[in-house]
Amino acid sequence: MDELQRLSPDEFKAAKKTPVVVILENIRSMHNVGSVFRTCDGFRIEKLLLCGFTPKPPHRDIHKTALGATESVDWASYDNTTDAIDELKKIGYTVYAVEQAHNSILLQDIDMAHNRKIAIIFGNEAEGVTNESIAAADGCIEIPQAGSKHSFNISVAAGIVLWELFKRTNLK
Secondary structure: OOOOOOOOHHHHHHOOOEEEEEEEEOOOOHHHHHHHHHHHHHOOEEEEEEEOOOOOOOOHHHHHHHOOHHHHOOEEEEOOHHHHHHHHHHOOOEEEEEOOOOOOEEHHHOOOOOOOOEEEEEOEOOOEOOHHHHHHOOEEEEOOOOOOOOOOOHHHHHHHHHHHHHHHHHOO
16 A cells, blocks of 8 residues: 555545535445445545435445445435535535436536535435435436446446546546
8 A cells, every 4th residue: 555655544534635525315235335435535535425224334334345435535424315415505515416317417518617516416226316306406417328228336327427526626
């Protein structure tokens, strides 16, 4: 790790973050939750919010895929996703649901104005983002797809979206 110049959990907590908050809504799989924790660590995401019945650390199956990211990534939990959305909007976040919906914006077309604070909602593996959360959000982001399937696994979708936002905010 020293040769890779990776941050310790304490250095991670003190480091400048990508101005993105990730919201997981009603995720069933602890492995998906752990994977998103790890992705949030990799892209130095500001915070992860676990909403609804999404599993929360500590749990062996979350730790199995998170590989310690539950110690570095700042996280909180909410019983109701719309409460999290309301709080984020009050402090200046633009909130997007990752969902195929009428008038959704393609991921590559998202406006990433300088220092804009964005929150991204990823929904349940089978049901997606709830209608209530979509209604409370400022819009929907859609990941372009060219295959025969109509969705990605939540952890894959998180990796795709967070990479796009990370590279546009940190790699300039």
